[in-house]
Amino acid sequence: MGANLKENELVEDEEEYVFLDLSGVCGQTDIPANAPYVLSGLDTLNPVLVIGNKLKLIGEYEETIGTCIVFSETVDSNQASTKAVKPIARLHKTLKFRLLPQDDNQK
Template sequence: MMEDNNIRWHQDDKREEEVEEEEYVLINLDAVTDLVHIPPNAPYVLSGLDTLNPTLIIDEKFRLIGEYEETIGTCLVFSECG
């Protein structure tokens, strides 16, 4: 079997696309929001997700350097509808 650009080639020459995994990041800003006011629709830039210390810049004013922690148990994520 030969792999090329996320497509697997099988002996019968049929193509099978690989399934991409999605990862979600939960950002806990409770400690920060107790100290400073962050507007609900403030623009932000999240970078360095593939590093040990990702960076979050909020409204070009606040630069936060984070760290990863393993979630114990299950984490549920909901979207707002309406």
């Protein structure tokens, strides 16, 4: 009977949030606000971010010191000066991106 209970239990998917840090490429290139992008290889050591089919960035995970908390901010439409802030996720990793070197970019 105990074995049947374990088989029927739902397995919960564990969600993990990661902060994409593009500060390493700021000032080196212009990234349009609505540019299409493809993020691949999140389960690898060096994920790749391609922005607008021409800009290729390579990432590296870094553990955060402590826990970072991401907040959501909403403005009350009736009172423009009133804002509600609530936590939406905890982060344990950041994904820092840098430009992919030119010789690697042409592969």
